[in-house]
Amino acid sequence: MLTNRQLQILQAIVDDFIMFAQPVGSRQISKKQEITFSPATIRNEMADLEELGFLEKTHTSSGRVPSEKGYRFYVDHLLSPQGINSRDIQQIQSIFNDRLVEVEHIIRKSANILSELTSYTSILLGPDVQRHRVKRFSIVPLSSDAAVAIIVTSNGHVENRMFNLPPNFTASDLEKMVNILNERLIGESLEDIHKKLEAEVLTVLQQHVQSADDFIRSLVTATMHNSESKIFYGGKTNMFNQPEFHDLNKVRMILDLMETTSQVQSLFHPNESGIHIRIGSENKQLEMENCSVITTTYSIGEEQQGAIAIIGPTRMDYKRVVALLDVMRMDLTQAFTKNRSD
Amino acid sequence: MLTNRQLQILQAIVDDFIMFAQPVGSRQISKKQEITFSPATIRNEMADLEELGFLEKTHTSSGRVPSEKGYRFYVDHLLSPQGINSRDIQQIQSIFNDRLVEVEHIIRKSANILSELTSYTSILLGPDVQRHRVKRFSIVPLSSDAAVAIIVTSNGHVENRMFNLPPNFTASDLEKMVNILNERLIGESLEDIHKKLEAEVLTVLQQHVQSADDFIRSLVTATMHNSESKIFYGGKTNMFNQPEFHDLNKVRMILDLMETTSQVQSLFHPNESGIHIRIGSENKQLEMENCSVITTTYSIGEEQQGAIAIIGPTRMDYKRVVALLDVMRMDLTQAFTKNRSD
DNA sequence: ATTAGCACTCCTCTTAGTTGAGTGCTAACA
DNA sequence: TGTTAGCACTCAACTAAGAGGAGTGCTAAT
Numbered sequence: 067m068l069t070n071r072q073l074q075i076l077q078a079i080v081d082d083f084i085m086f087a088q089p090v091g092s093r094q095i096s097k098k099q100e101i102t103f104s105p106a107t108i109r110n111e112m113a114d115l116e117e118l119g120f121l122e123k124t125h126t127s128s129g130r131v132p133s134e135k136g137y138r139f140y141v142d143h144l145l146s147p148q149g150i151n152s153r154d155i156q157q158i159q160s161i162f163n164d165r166l167v168e169v170e171h172i173i174r175k176s177a178n179i180l181s182e183l184t185s186y187t188s189i190l191l192g193p194d195v196q197r198h199r200v201k202r203f204s205i206v207p208l209s210s211d212a213a214v215a216i217i218v219t220s221n222g223h224v225e226n227r228m229f230n231l232p233p234n235f236t237a238s239d240l241e242k243m244v245n246i247l248n249e250r251l252i253g254e255s256l257e258d259i260h261k262k263l264e265a266e267v268l269t270v271l272q273q274h275v276q277s278a279d280d281f282i283r284s285l286v287t288a289t290m291h292n293s294e295s296k297i298f299y300g301g302k303t304n305m306f307n308q309p310e311f312h313d314l315n316k317v318r319m320i321l322d323l324m325e326t327t328s329q330v331q332s333l334f335h336p337n338e339s340g341i342h343i344r345i346g347s348e349n350k351q352l353e354m355e356n357c358s359v360i361t362t363t364y365s366i367g368e369e370q371q372g373a374i375a376i377i378g379p380t381r382m383d384y385k386r387v388v389a390l391l392d393v394m395r396m397d398l399t400q401a402f403t404k405n406r407s408d
Numbered sequence: 409m410l411t412n413r414q415l416q417i418l419q420a421i422v423d424d425f426i427m428f429a430q431p432v433g434s435r436q437i438s439k440k441q442e443i444t445f446s447p448a449t450i451r452n453e454m455a456d457l458e459e460l461g462f463l464e465k466t467h468t469s470s471g472r473v474p475s476e477k478g479y480r481f482y483v484d485h486l487l488s489p490q491g492i493n494s495r496d497i498q499q500i501q502s503i504f505n506d507r508l509v510e511v512e513h514i515i516r517k518s519a520n521i522l523s524e525l526t527s528y529t530s531i532l533l534g535p536d537v538q539r540h541r542v543k544r545f546s547i548v549p550l551s552s553d554a555a556v557a558i559i560v561t562s563n564g565h566v567e568n569r570m571f572n573l574p575p576n577f578t579a580s581d582l583e584k585m586v587n588i589l590n591e592r593l594i595g596e597s598l599e600d601i602h603k604k605l606e607a608e609v610l611t612v613l614q615q616h617v618q619s620a621d622d623f624i625r626s627l628v629t630a631t632m633h634n635s636e637s638k639i640f641y642g643g644k645t646n647m648f649n650q651p652e653f654h655d656l657n658k659v660r661m662i663l664d665l666m667e668t669t670s671q672v673q674s675l676f677h678p679n680e681s682g683i684h685i686r687i688g689s690e691n692k693q694l695e696m697e698n699c700s701v702i703t704t705t706y707s708i709g710e711e712q713q714g715a716i717a718i719i720g721p722t723r724m725d726y727k728r729v730v731a732l733l734d735v736m737r738m739d740l741t742q743a744f745t746k747n748r749s750d
Numbered sequence: 751a752t753t754a755g756c757a758c759t760c761c762t763c764t765t766a767g768t769t770g771a772g773t774g775c776t777a778a779c780a
Numbered sequence: 781t782g783t784t785a786g787c788a789c790t791c792a793a794c795t796a797a798g799a800g801g802a803g804t805g806c807t808a809a810t
Contacts, residue, residue, distance in 0.1 A: 091772055106784050109773065127772050127790040168570050206544045206560045214564050218548045222556050226566040228510050302667065306660045314656065318648045321663075325644065433803050448753050451804065469759045469803050 068118075073144065074100070075111050076120055080132045080140045084381050087309045089129030134346045134380065137358070141343050141384055150389045154183055158393055162401050169193065169221065169366060172401060174298050176374075180394060181301025184387050186378035188300040189330060193370035195295060196257040198223055203247045205240055207231070213240070215285060217256070221367060225256070229284040242274050243281070260286055295372070297330055310356055310379045319353040320377070334361055334373045341388055341395075346380045358382045362391050364398040372398070410460075415486065416442070417453050418462055422474045422482045426723050429651050431471030476688045476722065479700070483685050483726055492731045496525055500735055504743050511535065511563065511708060514743060516640050518716075522736060523643025526729050528720035530642040531672060535712040537637060538599040540565055545589045547582055549573070555582070557627060559598070563709060567598070571626035584616050585623070602628055637714070639672055652698055652721045661695040662719070676703055676715045683730055683737075688722045700724045704733050706740040714740070 068076070078098055082090045092105040092112060101108070112130050115121045120136035123129075132140065161175045173190050180188040198219035207213040211233065217225045250267050251259055268282050305311045305320065323329045329351060335342050341362045347355050360382070361375045374394060376387050410418070420440055424432045434447040434454060443450070454472050457463045462478035465471075474482065503517045515532050522530035540561035549555040553575070559567045592609050593601055610624050647653045647662065665671045671693060677684050683704045689697050702724070703717045716736060718729050 089772085093772080104784050105772095106774095106786095107782085110783090113774075123773085125791060127774095128792080129772060201550065202548045204546070208543065208562065208564050212564065214560055214566060216558060216560070216566060218556055218558070220550065222550050222554065222570045224556060224558060224566060224568040228564045303660050303663050306656055312656060314648055314654060314659070317656070317659075318645050321645050431803090435803080446753050447803095448755095448805095449751090452752090455805075465804085467760060469805095470761080471803065 068115075071103070072111055072115060075108060076115055076132075076136065077140065077144045079112075079115075079121065079130055080136060080144070083132055084383055087381060089124055089131050091129035094129070132381075134348070137345045137380055137384075138348075141345065145385055145388065148385050148389050150386070150393060154390065155393060157183060158390075158397055162397070169223075169402065170296070172398070173372065176394065176398060177298040177300030179300070180374070180376065180390065181299075181304055183390055184376055184378070184383070185301070185304055185307060186376050186382065186387070187302055187304050187324075189324070189333070189375040189377065190298045190300070191331075191334060191373040191375075192296040192298065193221070193223075193366045193372055195219075195223060195225060197255050197370060198225075199253055199255050200251050200259065203244065203251055205244050207237070207240060219256070221370070231284075232280040235281070243271060246270055246274065295331075297327065299324065305378070308379045308381075310381065316356060320357065323351060323353045333359055333375050333377075334363075336363075336373070337371075339363060341391055343384065343388075356380060358384075360384070360387050360391060362395045364395045364402070366398075366402040368403070370402075374398075410457075413445070414453055414457060417450060418457055418474075418478065419482065419486045421454075421463065421472055422478060422486070425474055426725055429723055431466055431473050433471035436471070474723075476690070479687045479722060479726075480690075483687065487727055487730065490727050490731050492728070492735060496732065497735060499525065500732075500739060504739070511565075511744065512638070514740070515714065518736065518740060519640040519642030521642070522716070522718065522732065523646055525732055526718055526720070526725070527643070527646055527649060528718050528724065528729070529644055529646050529666075531666070531675070531717040531719065532640045532642070533673075533676060533715040533717075534638040534640065535563070535565075535708045535714055537561075537565060537567060539597050539712060540567075541595055541597050542593050542601065545586065545593055547586050549579070549582060561598070563712070573626075574623055577623070585613060588612055588616065637673075639669065641666065647720070650721045650723075652723065658698060662699065665693060665695045675701055675717050675719075678705075678715070679713075681705060683733055685726065685730075698722060700726075702726070702729050702733060704737045706737045706744070708740075708744040710745070712744075716740075 075095060078095050078101060079090045082094065092108040095101055095108050096103070096105045112121060115136075116123065116130065119133055120139055121130040122133045122136075124131060157179055161172060161179055164171075170192060173192050177188050177190045180190075198221060200217055201220045202216075202218040204216050204218075205213050206216065208228075211231045212228060213231050214226055214228050219225070247267065250270070251262065254262060263282055263286050268279070271282065272279070302321065302324065305317060311317050311320075332350065341360060344359045344361075346358065349355070349357065349359055354377075356379060357377055358380045359375055359377050361373060363371050363373045366372050374391060376382075376391065378387070417437060420437050420443060421432045424436065434450040437443055437450050438445070438447045454463060457478075458465065458472065461475055462481055463472040464475045464478075466473060499521055503514060503521055506513075512534060515534050519530045519532045522532075540563060542559055543562045544558075544560040546558050546560075547555050548558065550570075553573045554570060555573050556568055556570050561567070589609065592612070593604065596604060605624055605628050610621070613624065614621070644663065644666065647659060653659050653662075674692065683702060686701045686703075688700065691697070691699065691701055696719075698721060699719055700722045701717055701719050703715060705713050705715045708714050716733060718724075718733065720729070
């Protein structure tokens with residue numbers, strides 16, 4: 067168990083290092099207002115904290131730097147919840163000024179403002195398209211052998227895909243088909259559609275339409291394709307500002323990771339509410355060993371969920387980011403549920 | 409006018425520098441197969457070429473480096489058209505293996521393959537949505553005050569946008585409206601729609617539907633919004649490989665530029681056929697003063713046009729990139745016009 | 751006209767020395 | 781007994797000096 071004084075010193079060191087990105091010496095700590103004891107005492111405590119694994123030295127005679135364990139402790143026990151600046155709140159509110167109707171717009175704007183406010187990189191996941199419910203299904207023929215399938219979901223998202231028509235497919239075939247599909251599929255979620263298409267709808271269609279088999283197969287692969295939630299980025303190059311990323315290789319690896327959808331998706335904790343912090347090697351990705359990722363989720367309507375991640379150096383301003391994400395999560399949730407009800 | 413020998417030496421120097429990214433000395437040139445004269449002679453010629461502005465020195469006793477004027481001359485006069493490797497051609501062909509129907513897929517894949525083959529960054533512009541022709545117009549109501557407008561274009565693109573419905577808008581109003589819109593707008597290009605909507609369609613609608621005014625306004629702003637061609641990137645971080653970009657600031661500026669749609673769009677020469685090369689400061693953007701940009705266009709169907717850009721260091725392998733772009737342009741054009749006719 | 755030879759330049763790499771921030775330990779102090 | 785002043789020690793960061801080498805420009809010989 068740490069003594070009060072050790073807690074105080076650990077906090078001071080982490081705060082200081084987060085601010086200045088320089089190893090922190092005993093003298094520097096001793097000069098702080100709230101510290102009443104001498105550098106020598108601090109040195110003794112520091113040595114103890116190092117032995118306990120909370121601090122590290124970059125070399126024998128350098129100041130101390132928080133270890134991952136140190137950050138973890140700081141985040142878990144020393145992070146006094148902090149209000150944020152009214153100017154920041156105002157800026158967040160400005161996202162909702164426009165009376166925009168589209169979810170996508172709001173999320174895009176949120177990504178930009180978050181990256182601006184934190185000076186880190188933000189990633190926002192939109193609603194999971196797979197869970198949207200079908201509002202209308204239609205097919206627009208383009209030529210004798212190609213058509214576009216269009217699915218409008220209840221919250222206004224439009225999913226569309228081209229596919230090939232089987233030969234000898236008539237306009238009346240198409241019409242029948244669309245009617246059947248609408249009858250059967252409206253109200254279902256997109257992820258259920260695939261199953262339904264192949265199971266019940268197919269047999270019904272086969273009774274009415276020639277070569278329904280091919281058709282359904284086209285349609286299934288077509289609607290299945292675009293299955294992930296959309297991803298929005300803010301401040302992709304913000305990390306260039308951080309001294310720990312003055313290394314091209316690190317930056318490159320992270321930027322490359324962000325181009326890979328699957329990797330990005332695995333940064334998140336789906337279906338877990340609250341704010342999650344992963345520090346350095348707590349991240350599964352090797353590329354992220356110098357980064358911390360703070361994630362949270364927000365609601366879109368009653369069923370849908372979106373997610374937010376902030377990526378920064380392990381020396382991230384946790385206090386501020388957590389506070390900002392908290393506001394952001396609540397505001398987005400509120401905006402999207404209010405939007406729904408009127 | 410340059411002598412034959414000067415041409416030969418200039419070419420050798422540029423080729424060598426493109427390959428090794430190191431200032432080229434007289435000895436190194438003299439060792440080449442095709443060079444029959446001594447280092448001393450080469451030094452004299454080099455001094456002349458420098459005086460003429462084609463070469464530069466990084467310091468008094470360094471080898472020579474091509475100046476922008478040197479690259480320009482090389483590109484204009486010394487670039488013997490070169491066939492490309494059959495393996496490369498094969499890889500390009502692989503884009504079209506899948507029998508993909510969607511334009512977007514092919515372009516996305518092309519961007520990736522181009523960046524892979526060149527090891528530079530590629531940017532592909534899709535067709536200009538504004539010039540697509542309307543195939544079908546429909547409106548799907550979502551709630552009492554919101555709806556989605558959907559425009560399907562003749563080549564299968566789907567443009568959609570949410571908008572607010574005026575109060576007291578009935579289902580039959582909506583139906584009438586959609587009918588009128590389809591009557592009037594099918595076959596028009598998207599860019600013409602805006603004008604038409606405001607001019608003739610508005611007056612017609614006003615006769616049939618209450619508060620058509622508000623409605624049209626919503627619709628115009630809605631369809632106008634998404635007006636640029638889609639942009640696809642390949643190999644965004646490839647420039648990290650180039651020694652001239654081992655400078656974080658340069659990389660950052662270019663990456664930031666690539667996030668700005670308007671800046672990216674201004675890299676292209678719309679409506680000019682052929683292959684264009686802009687070297688260093690010939691680019692309008694200050695951020696690009698160390699880059700060369702090679703652009704070209706391809707056709708999508710009979711009316712539409714897409715564009716390709718490759719961004720690399722001024723020390724770019726012009727010969728190879730030009731050859732690759734030439735193949736790419738023709739293959740894409742062919743694929744998209746063939747696609748149309750069957 | 752071409753080229754061998756040579757003095758000269760200047761970048762790059764290495765080594766040595768200096769400075770200064772910071773530590774750990776010991777001994778004195780309250 | 782906990783705290784602190786004092787001091788020797790460590791090591792990164794900076795500076796200066798010197799060696800090596802790739803390359804040039806000029807001159808004189810071929």
